Amino acid sequence: xxxxxxxxxxxxxAQLLDAYENRDKAANQWRAGGGKVVGKMGxxxxxxxxxxxxxxxxxxxxxxxxxxxxxxxxxxxxxxxVVRAQFEKLIDGTYADQIDYLAISNSTDVIIRIYxxxxxxxxxEPERPIPEFSFIDILFTRHRLHQxxxxxxxxxxxxxxxxxxxxxxxxxxxxxxxxICNENRSALRAMAELRRGKExxxxxxxxxxIISAGLFMERTAxxxxxxxxxxxxxxxxVLKGPRVFFTGAExxxxxxxxxxxxxxxxxxxxxxxxxxxxxxxxxNTNYPVIRALVDRYMLRxxxxxKATPQxxxxxxxxxxxxxxxxGVIFYTHLYDEVACFDMPKQRKSLESRGIRHITFGRMVxxxxxxxxLQEKLNQxxxxxxxxxxxx
Amino acid sequence: xxxxxxxxxxxxxxxxxxxxxxxxxAYQKQWFFSMKExxxxxxxxxxxxxxxxxxxxxxxxxxxxxxxxxWAAICSAKRMGRKYAGLxxxxxxxxxxxxxxxxxxxxxxxxxxxxxxxxxxxxxPWGGLPPVTIAITRLTGDAQNKIFGxxxxxxxxxxxxxxxxxxxxxxLNWYELAPDRWEELYDKDRLDMAVEELKELIRFLETKTGxxxxxxxxxxxLNLINEQEGYxxxxxxxxxxxxxxxxxxxxxxxxxxxxxxxxxxxxxxAHAKSLYEEIKAxxxxxxxxxxxxxxxxxxxxxxxxxxxxxxxxxxxxxxxVFMWSMYLAxxxxxxxxxxxxxxxxxxxxxxxxxxxxxxxxxPWNSSWYLQQIKQNGIDGVVYMVPENDMQAVEGSYxxxxxxxxxxxxxxxxxxxxxxxxxxxxxxxxxxxxxxxEKRIIGKxxxx
Numbered sequence: 001x002x003x004x005x006x007x008x009x010x011x012x013x014a015q016l017l018d019a020y021e022n023r024d025k026a027a028n029q030w031r032a033g034g035g036k037v038v039g040k041m042g043x044x045x046x047x048x049x050x051x052x053x054x055x056x057x058x059x060x061x062x063x064x065x066x067x068x069x070x071x072x073x074x075x076x077x078x079x080x081x082v083v084r085a086q087f088e089k090l091i092d093g094t095y096a097d098q099i100d101y102l103a104i105s106n107s108t109d110v111i112i113r114i115y116x117x118x119x120x121x122x123x124x125e126p127e128r129p130i131p132e133f134s135f136i137d138i139l140f141t142r143h144r145l146h147q148x149x150x151x152x153x154x155x156x157x158x159x160x161x162x163x164x165x166x167x168x169x170x171x172x173x174x175x176x177x178x179x180i181c182n183e184n185r186s187a188l189r190a191m192a193e194l195r196r197g198k199e200x201x202x203x204x205x206x207x208x209x210i211i212s213a214g215l216f217m218e219r220t221a222x223x224x225x226x227x228x229x230x231x232x233x234x235x236x237x238v239l240k241g242p243r244v245f246f247t248g249a250e251x252x253x254x255x256x257x258x259x260x261x262x263x264x265x266x267x268x269x270x271x272x273x274x275x276x277x278x279x280x281x282x283x284n285t286n287y288p289v290i291r292a293l294v295d296r297y298m299l300r301x302x303x304x305x306k307a308t309p310q311x312x313x314x315x316x317x318x319x320x321x322x323x324x325x326x327g328v329i330f331y332t333h334l335y336d337e338v339a340c341f342d343m344p345k346q347r348k349s350l351e352s353r354g355i356r357h358i359t360f361g362r363m364v365x366x367x368x369x370x371x372x373l374q375e376k377l378n379q380x381x382x383x384x385x386x387x388x389x390x391x
Numbered sequence: 392x393x394x395x396x397x398x399x400x401x402x403x404x405x406x407x408x409x410x411x412x413x414x415x416x417a418y419q420k421q422w423f424f425s426m427k428e429x430x431x432x433x434x435x436x437x438x439x440x441x442x443x444x445x446x447x448x449x450x451x452x453x454x455x456x457x458x459x460x461x462w463a464a465i466c467s468a469k470r471m472g473r474k475y476a477g478l479x480x481x482x483x484x485x486x487x488x489x490x491x492x493x494x495x496x497x498x499x500x501x502x503x504x505x506x507x508x509x510x511x512x513x514x515x516p517w518g519g520l521p522p523v524t525i526a527i528t529r530l531t532g533d534a535q536n537k538i539f540g541x542x543x544x545x546x547x548x549x550x551x552x553x554x555x556x557x558x559x560x561x562x563l564n565w566y567e568l569a570p571d572r573w574e575e576l577y578d579k580d581r582l583d584m585a586v587e588e589l590k591e592l593i594r595f596l597e598t599k600t601g602x603x604x605x606x607x608x609x610x611x612x613l614n615l616i617n618e619q620e621g622y623x624x625x626x627x628x629x630x631x632x633x634x635x636x637x638x639x640x641x642x643x644x645x646x647x648x649x650x651x652x653x654x655x656x657x658x659x660x661a662h663a664k665s666l667y668e669e670i671k672a673x674x675x676x677x678x679x680x681x682x683x684x685x686x687x688x689x690x691x692x693x694x695x696x697x698x699x700x701x702x703x704x705x706x707x708x709x710x711x712v713f714m715w716s717m718y719l720a721x722x723x724x725x726x727x728x729x730x731x732x733x734x735x736x737x738x739x740x741x742x743x744x745x746x747x748x749x750x751x752x753x754p755w756n757s758s759w760y761l762q763q764i765k766q767n768g769i770d771g772v773v774y775m776v777p778e779n780d781m782q783a784v785e786g787s788y789x790x791x792x793x794x795x796x797x798x799x800x801x802x803x804x805x806x807x808x809x810x811x812x813x814x815x816x817x818x819x820x821x822x823x824x825x826x827x828e829k830r831i832i833g834k835x836x837x838x
Contacts, residue, residue, distance in 0.1 A: 074788045077805065078781045109533045109781045112557060120753040120789050139554045141530065145587050146554055152580060305533045308540030308550070335781075337488055341537030344483030361485070 002205040002254070002261035006236040012228035013206070016213040019222075023061060024098050026217040030056045031100070036164065039095055039131065041086065041114065042105035043273040043303070044138050046293045048283055049158055050103070051219060052177035053165035058099065059215035059274075061252050062086045064366040074117060080336035081365040082250060083110050091121065096129035101164045103157070105136040108305040110336070134160040138297060140306040150294040158290070171289045178283035178292060184219050185279035187226040192276065194230060196268040196323040200239040204246070204267025205254040212252075212274045239266050242384035245325035246270040247316060247346075248304070249333045249363065256367040260329065263377040265384070269323030271315070277301060304339040312342035313349050320355060327384045329377075330359040337361070356384060409642045411666040415649035418658065423465075423517055426455050430521035436600045438525035439495060439542065441535060444553065445743040447616065448592060450655040451609040452602050457520065459528075461652045463494035467696065469516040471498070489534045489780070495520070496538055499545035522546070525599060527592075529553040531747050532782035551595055553588050556581045558748055563758040565749060566724040573728065573741035585740035606735055612655040613731040613738060619654055622663035623647060623722030626670055630714060631767040635684030637673035640716040641702050644694050647718045654726075663722075685710030686831050687768055691760065691790070692775030692806075693783075694718070697814055704820050709827050715767050717750065724759070725749050753786030757793035764799055771831045773823060774803040800830035 007013045019026060027037045036055045040047075050057040062085030071088040079087070089095050090102070104115045115135045122130055136157050139146040162168050191210055194201040202210070210229060214222040241264045250272050251257070257267050270276055281300035284292045301319075302311050320328060328350055330343050343359065350357050358380045363370050430437045438456040440446055449456045466475065475497030476486035482500050484493075498504055504515035513519070526543035528535040530552055543550035560578045562568060568576040593604045630636050630643075646666050653659040688705070690713050695701050705711040725746060728738040749755050764772070772794055777783035787803060794801050802823065806814065 076776060076784050076787055078777070078784050106557065113781070113784050115557070116752055117786060117789075120786060123754065124789065124792070135557060135559075137557045139556070141552055141554050143591070145584075145591060149554075149556075149584055306536065308536050310540060310544060337485070338533040338537060340485050340488055341534065341541065347483065 002203050002258045003209065004203065004206070004236070007206050007229075007233075010229060010232045012225045012232065013210070016210050016222075016225050016229065019213040019217045020209045023058070023216045027056060027058050027098050030218070031098075036100040037098065038161075038164070039099035039102045040105070041090075041102065042107035042111040042136075043277070044105035044107050044297045045103040045136060046154065046157070046297055047219070048174055048177040048181055048293060048296075049154075049161050049169065050177075051180060052169045052173040053161050053167075055100075055161070055165060056218060057103075060086050060090065060095065060102070061215075063089060063094075064253075074121065078335055079113070080110055080333055082252060082333070082336075083114060085365075087114055087117075090118065091128060091130060093129040096131055099131050102131045102133035103136060103160075104133055106138050107303065109338075132164075138294075140298060140302075142298070147294055147298065150298055151290050154290050154293050174289040174293075175285050178285050178289075180219050180223075182282045182285070184214060184223045184226070185282055187223045187230065188214075188279040191226055191230045191233070192269075192279075194233050196243075198324075200243070200266050200268060201233045201236045203239055203261055204257040204270070205261060206233075207267075208251070208254050208257055208275065211276075211278055214278070215274065241266045242327055242381055243268045243323070243325045244327040244329055244384070245316075245320045245323050246272070246275075246329050246331065248272075248329075248331035248339055248360075249336055249365075250274065251367075256331070259367065259374050260377055262374065263381040265327070265377070265381045268325055269319055271301070271304070271319055273303070276319070277303070304342065307342075309342045309345045312339075313345040316342075316346045317349055317353075320350070326355065326387075327380065328355060328357040329380070330357060330361075331363060332361050333365050334362045356380075356387065409638060409646060409666070409669055411662060411669050412642050412646040414665070415646050415662060418662070419461075419465075419649050419652070420517070422653065422658075423457075426457075427518070427521045430455050436524040437521045438527060439520070439523050439548075441492075441528035441531075441539065443529050443531055443743065443746055444527050445589065445592075445739055447609065447612050447655050447739055448589065448596065448604070450612045452593075452596055452600070452604055454525075454596060454600055454602065455521075456525075458652050459492060459495055462516075462520070463491050464696065466494040466498065466516045471516055474501070489538060489782075492534065492538055496542045496545070499523075499542055523548045525549050525551065525596075527551045527553070529555050529743075531555045534782070549599055551592070553592060554584075555747075556584060556744070558745075558752065561752070561755060563754060564762075565745070565755050566759050566762060569725065569741070569745065570727045571729050573738075577741065577744065581744060582737060582740055585744045586736050589736050589740060609739070610731055610735045613728065613735055615657065615660050616654045617727050617729065617731070619650070619660040619663040620722050620726040622660075622667045623719055624724070624727065626663075626667045627719050627723035628766075629667070629670060629674060630719075633674050634768070635679040635681055636687070636712060636714040637670050637678060637680060638714075639680045639702060639706075640690055640694075640713045640718075641699055643719045644716050647722055648694075651718075651722060680714075681706045681710060681712045683707075683710040684712050686712070686770040686827065687715070688713045689715040689760070689764060689767070689769045689772045690775075691717070691772055692777070695775075695814070698816055701816060701819060705823060705827060708824070709832070711771075711827050711831070713773075715763060715769060720763055721749070751783065751785040753789040754793075756785055757790045760790060761793055761797055764794065764797070769799065771800045771826065772802070773826070774801055776803055776805050800826070800834060802826040802830070 030037055038050045038055050038057050039060045040057055041060045047057045062082050066088055068084055068088045070091050071084050075084055106112055137153050138150050195207045244265045244267055246267055260267055281296050283296045301315055332339055347357055440456050440458050442458050442460045478497045478500040479486040504519035506514045508514055523546035526539045526548045528539040565576055597603055650659045650662045688711055702713040728742050731738040776787045791801050791803050
């Protein structure tokens with residue numbers, strides 16, 4: 001466990017850890033209080049609209065222990081393992097008891113297919129307890145035409161949210177929600193400085209808990225806890241070890257980061273949606289409200305799924321520099337491998353700048369089922385240390 | 392449903408090779424060399440397009456191009472697979488990912504592509520592609536940006552991507568709406584958007600090539616395609632209504648697929664006409680592909696390019712004939728858009744935005760297969776489910792369920808359609824034999 005005692009003893013961190021570990025807790029409380037909860041699948045569902053409607057957005061997540069009794073009937077092997085496990089909870093009734101509605105964004109191929117399958121399943125088996133869902137067909141090609149299209153698409157989603165909420169959403173409420181989300185992002189950025197600064201006070205696992213707790217709790221409360229923990233962490237002991245950047249497979253828990261940390265490395269940055277990408281780019285409160293949503297979700301850093309290898313190479317170079325990483329860990333799951341097309345250029349660019357890297361491909365999920373992974377991470381850490389990467 | 396037509400006194404001639412099939416194979420080589428010679432002579436732009444890019448625009452603007460998947464088939468036929476896998480590995484890429492779509496990318500790493508060996512034979516497939524200056528794909532899958540991004544970079548070509556939107560409206564009878572009532576078939580905003588995408592593509596191509604787009608020329612191209620696909624419709628309807636069938640998928644797959652890559656040309660239209668006339672003559676003479684035809688089989692999935700003989704292994708023993716594949720039927724039902732003169736760009740948009748969905752999106756695919764089963768009098772379906780290609784994922788559970796609920800026996804299995812190494816002919820033959828015996832003949836016996 002690489003959540004240190006200094007973190008566990010901090011009251012703010014303890015609350016964040018509780019939200020991270022008990023992911024349905026805040027949603028249950030919210031619903032018990034008469035509020036509505038919207039589950040999000042994909043990483044381009046605009047929280048701002050849901051919050052503006054006084055509803056609680058929470059991220060759909062997998063249960064690594066759950067048997068995929070239903071899913072294996074419906075999904076082909078090509079669906080990646082984490083999404084398969086998410087699908088199980090969507091169709092077996094688990095989420096029907098936790099959320100009121102489901103918003104799905106066009107973030108990757110596999111998520112689009114999940115939407116199509118849910119739609120067909122609902123058509124064929126209307127009695128199955130699947131929450132009512134809406135699809136957000138947002139596009140990522142950076143042309144004016146697609147920007148305009150995205151405004152139309154988010155307007156459609158706004159109408160769905162208004163219907164779910166049972167009342168119209170005023171522009172000023174969206175702006176207010178935008179400001180709430182910006183405040184949250186700002187707090188997370190300040191936290192990240194302690195993760196990737198010259199002196200590292202927050203480990204990758206600790207940062208993961210701090211960031212991802214926000215996916216399951218009310219945003220203003222999350223911001224307050226992040227601010228409090230950031231203040232406290234300034235006094236936490238400085239972490240030593242080679243600084244590494246993680247890129248690739250989406251993580252939903254700290255298992256892999258803990259293995260990296262067990263090897264003696266410090267995860268100073270990542271490009272996953274439960275990590276640094278979560279708080280990238282603010283909502284522009286000076287723009288018309290829908291335009292501002294398009295601006296935020298269309299123009300933040302490219303996801304691994306929606307960019308060319310050239311764009312991904314540039315993004316990784318920038319992120320590694322910003323984090324001051326000495327090594328990069330490339331990691332992909334079996335059946336979630338499109339990022340492999342980016343890696344040769346990325347590796348070449350890193351090598352030209354003297355940054356070491358290691359690649360793990362065709363990995364199974366959950367991560368602790370990969371034999372030999374810890375040993376290879378240990379070896380990589382030793383190589384970095386031998387090069388003077390032990391700060 | 393078409394009226395059933397049984398030729399009197401069916402003769403025993405087995406038709407396994409139509410003239411039109413051979414003609415299509417010969418033409419594509421001749422066409423490629425003539426196109427390549429033109430590009431090299433004129434030094435003009437040359438494009439590589441993904442299969443779902445509206446090639447009609449390039450045809451209308453007289454910009455030479457090849458389709459990525461067509462070229463992959465040529466590379467495969469020229470046995471470049473092993474070499475290209477090695478080139479991908481040498482350059483740091485996984486050869487097993489999207490291997491079919493990545494053949495041209497692998498070729499772009501080959502330093503010998505345009506060289507000849509000691510005997511003077513070209514080392515690249517047909518001497519390699521001419522210099523690629525434009526690479527265009529639609530973002531219908533996460534890998535498209537990657538493959539075409541790298542392809543463009545390796546060739547020093549301009550990359551252009553077109554977006555893809557997801558259907559909200561999904562009327563089950565798309566095959567009835569598509570030819571004339573596409574405004575009812577699609578969400579209006581998706582069509583509007585696709586038209587704007589076409590206008591932007593045209594502007595890009597005008598700027599890149601210096602050629603000006605001509606709407607009348609596009610209208611002509613679209614009309615040629617309607618005529619070509621109209622012949623496929625007549626051919627499909629004729630085969631469907633004839634017992635026993637005059638031809639099997641062994642002939643129709645290749646005859647249609649190769650000509651589809653040439654759609655919008657006078658040659659392709661004439662070829663489709665000749666295909667129909669040749670099959671019609673067989674029907675008129677009472678000639679059957681399998682005179683002892685007892686069971687009509689539908690093949691769902693991509694063609695088994697590495698083992699076409701597979702389709703014929705069940706004819707003699709069981710009288711089971713593979714008479715339906717998507718290749719001819721898609722030509723018949725998915726391409727025709729009438730009255731193009733009213734708005735050629737909108738008619739074209741109404742074709743290209745649906746093409747992937749007709750095949751890969753539930754419930755459009757399953758509802759069409761059901762309708763085709765009825766029209767063709769199908770007794771059983773053999774369904775190859777793509778093993779590891781997310782872009783080809785199509786709701787196989789829903790397809791199988793829809794068909795079986797309608798009382799049609801379905802044999803489904805997982806396979807990689809482009810990897811001969813993973814294809815076991817003996818196992819497959821045994822599996823289909825067992826299916827015929829237990830599920831089709833057995834069903835008949837139990838009636």
